[in-house]
Amino acid sequence: xxxxxHLIPMKILFATSTLFxxxxxxxxxxxxxxxxxxxxxxxxxxxxxxEIPAIIEENVESGDEIPVEEESSIEEPVVEESTEEIIESDxxxxxxxxxxxxxxxxxxxxxxxxxxxxxxxxxEEVQEETPAEVQEELPDLxxxxxxxIHELAMQMMEEDLQSKNxxxxxxxxxxxxxxxxxxxxxxxxxxxxxxxxTSGILPSITIAxxxxxxxxxxxxxxxxxxxxxxxxxxxxxxxxxxxxxxREYADPVKDKNGKxxxxxxxxxxxxxxxHYNNWxxxxxxxxxxxxxxxxxRNNYRHVIGEKDYxxxxxxxxxxxxxxxxxxxxxLISIIETYQLNKYDxxxxxxxxxxxxxxxxxxxxxxRLSLGHVGDDLRVEDLRFRFPDNNNISINFSxxxxxxxxxxxxxxxxxxxxxxxxxxxxxxxLNLTGEGAKSYDIYxxxxxDTIGWSGWAKNGAPAGTEGYGKKIRSIEVIISWKDEVPVNxxxxxxxxxxxxIVNYATQLQYDGxxxxxxxxxxxxxxxxxxRLESLQVSLSNAPYTxxxxxxxxxxxxxxxxxxxxxxTSGTVGEGKRLEAIKVNLTGxxxxxxxxxxxxxxxxxxWTGWAKNGAPSGSEGxxxxxxxxxxxxxxxxxxxxxxxxxxxxx
Numbered sequence: 001x002x003x004x005x006h007l008i009p010m011k012i013l014f015a016t017s018t019l020f021x022x023x024x025x026x027x028x029x030x031x032x033x034x035x036x037x038x039x040x041x042x043x044x045x046x047x048x049x050x051e052i053p054a055i056i057e058e059n060v061e062s063g064d065e066i067p068v069e070e071e072s073s074i075e076e077p078v079v080e081e082s083t084e085e086i087i088e089s090d091x092x093x094x095x096x097x098x099x100x101x102x103x104x105x106x107x108x109x110x111x112x113x114x115x116x117x118x119x120x121x122x123x124e125e126v127q128e129e130t131p132a133e134v135q136e137e138l139p140d141l142x143x144x145x146x147x148x149i150h151e152l153a154m155q156m157m158e159e160d161l162q163s164k165n166x167x168x169x170x171x172x173x174x175x176x177x178x179x180x181x182x183x184x185x186x187x188x189x190x191x192x193x194x195x196x197x198t199s200g201i202l203p204s205i206t207i208a209x210x211x212x213x214x215x216x217x218x219x220x221x222x223x224x225x226x227x228x229x230x231x232x233x234x235x236x237x238x239x240x241x242x243x244x245x246x247r248e249y250a251d252p253v254k255d256k257n258g259k260x261x262x263x264x265x266x267x268x269x270x271x272x273x274x275h276y277n278n279w280x281x282x283x284x285x286x287x288x289x290x291x292x293x294x295x296x297r298n299n300y301r302h303v304i305g306e307k308d309y310x311x312x313x314x315x316x317x318x319x320x321x322x323x324x325x326x327x328x329x330x331l332i333s334i335i336e337t338y339q340l341n342k343y344d345x346x347x348x349x350x351x352x353x354x355x356x357x358x359x360x361x362x363x364x365x366x367r368l369s370l371g372h373v374g375d376d377l378r379v380e381d382l383r384f385r386f387p388d389n390n391n392i393s394i395n396f397s398x399x400x401x402x403x404x405x406x407x408x409x410x411x412x413x414x415x416x417x418x419x420x421x422x423x424x425x426x427x428x429l430n431l432t433g434e435g436a437k438s439y440d441i442y443x444x445x446x447x448d449t450i451g452w453s454g455w456a457k458n459g460a461p462a463g464t465e466g467y468g469k470k471i472r473s474i475e476v477i478i479s480w481k482d483e484v485p486v487n488x489x490x491x492x493x494x495x496x497x498x499x500i501v502n503y504a505t506q507l508q509y510d511g512x513x514x515x516x517x518x519x520x521x522x523x524x525x526x527x528x529x530r531l532e533s534l535q536v537s538l539s540n541a542p543y544t545x546x547x548x549x550x551x552x553x554x555x556x557x558x559x560x561x562x563x564x565x566x567t568s569g570t571v572g573e574g575k576r577l578e579a580i581k582v583n584l585t586g587x588x589x590x591x592x593x594x595x596x597x598x599x600x601x602x603x604x605w606t607g608w609a610k611n612g613a614p615s616g617s618e619g620x621x622x623x624x625x626x627x628x629x630x631x632x633x634x635x636x637x638x639x640x641x642x643x644x645x646x647x648x
């Protein structure tokens with residue numbers, strides 16, 4: 001039965017780059033020939049070395065090196081199968097595995113009868129201890145091959161560099177490398193910096209290991225289980241697991257005299273790996289891996305806290321994290337190719353924030369989230385500092401309910417708004433010191449009703465003033481001067497303005513009247529002239545949204561809704577308007593009510609209708625002669641009586 005390779009789907013690879021896809025297609029075209037070892041007595045025949053797969057699967061969880069047994073001395077030549085033949089006939093190979101054995105000359109003298117009996121007894125015991133996976137067919141699960149993933153990760157890096165730097169870029173303007181590589185670094189870097197604060201692992205090491213162990217986030221484990229580092233589910237793991245087929249090595253068995261009576265061999269086994277909900281969980285668990293036990297803390301003591309990425313990479317290899325002799329060089333190559341060591345130098349910001357009902361909370365990193373949008377609780381005060389960097393500092397200003405702006409609050413101090421129950425409505429953050437020449441600080445706030453503001457930068461205000469809306473959450477990013485990590489096109493700060501409703505009508509004989517606003521009369525009273533159409537709009541709207549309206553016209557009935565200054569009714573047809581409906585949209589509808597009334601033939605002024613209810617008459621043949629429209633804060637009293645707003 002064919003098993004799925006635990007690698008990247010072809011359609012994803014083709015989407016990254018045509019050049020890249022063509023270069024790695026042989027990896028996916030080749031099926032690995034797996035031949036189960038046959039149990040035979042050493043005095044008769046042994047399995048051919050060709051039956052042992054070439055790829056050694058490494059166990060990340062244990063960190064121990066796996067012994068590789070040297071090939072036995074065989075005098076008779078072994079016929080090697082052509083790799084090309086295996087590729088072309090993989091179906092036949094899978095259905096009928098070829099077993100090759102060679103005879104070995106017995107170079108030693110025949111053992112004494114007692115030794116023979118002992119050897120036979122040990123061999124029987126070995127047969128009983130052979131893993132069941134060797135003898136039973138395994139379930140149809142994805143395969144995980146660590147060395148293949150490493151090879152693919154390095155190949156992706158080479159293809160990315162060629163695509164970015166070769167003459168192909170001059171010939172094809174769209175050639176900017178493999179998107180997955182840059183996207184991977186952009187996504188993982190803030191998590192790696194955040195984790196470094198508690199784990200002591202350099203961000204560059206975490207990023208490089210994640211890239212190597214997951215093929216830049218495209219391995220099966222990364223895509224299906226968010227497992228970036230190939231960490232297995234040990235017995236103390238309480239989370240979800242993700243099962244794959246992997247390879248393990250059975251050590252040779254020796255008798256008491258040290259004689260090998262059973263050769264070591266590779267076999268397939270179902271292995272559980274840790275399944276995470278997201279990349280951040282995987283990165284945090286990776287950091288915890290090095291300090292999870294006393295043994296690990298001691299074993300990786302030269303990795304934890306090391307500030308030189310070259311030394312840290314070599315210490316990982318020396319501690320047995322991987323048996324690949326070039327593991328450290330691969331990490332260093334990835335780090336230096338993409339200058340990942342710059343993430344080791346980013347100043348880590350420590351923030352304390354006081355939240356309604358919870359008190360002071362604390363976090364640190366280069367991307368911070370202070371408060372939680374879904375809790376509907378106000379962030380009341382702040383404290384910031386850079387604990388490990390004397391070259392840069394931070395101050396902030398806060399707009400507080402009843403106080404207004406409290407300016408230039410120094411590093412380590414707060415705005416003094418604890419215990420007052422007052423809203424924080426806007427903030428300004430600013431970097432100072434020599435280090436501020438190299439970094440920018442970006443921030444935005446989430447306010448009631450309004451939602452997320454646009455991103456502000458380096459002392460510009462973010463939030464609101466005059467709205468009376470509390471801040472629920474603040475996001476902060478420390479970034480290099482030459483990088484823009486967010487879209488800054490949005491509006492970061494709003495000052496409240498009173499909305500104005502504007503309207504005009506087309507009047508029989510007179511045509512369009514001059515625009516009026518906020519409850520003023522448009523049309524005529526006592527002249528018996530009909531209204532034929534109208535236009536309505538908003539100005540100074542403090543929130544998102546607009547205004548919609550529709551009219552009931554002679555002959556046509558209710559016409560479709562129009563909005564924001566468009567014409568509703570008829571022009572040049574001499575048709576009377578008989579009724580209207582007006583309503584607000586978006587956040588404006590949440591914060592305000594719209595009231596309107598009409599003056600109609602025979603009945604005079606109707607009562608005030610609001611928020612889409614009809615005003616005027618229907619089916620009575622009565623003309624509209626004038627109208628008034630007013631906008632008020634949600635829940636405020638109506639401008640007048642609401643009785644008899646519509647006749648039919």
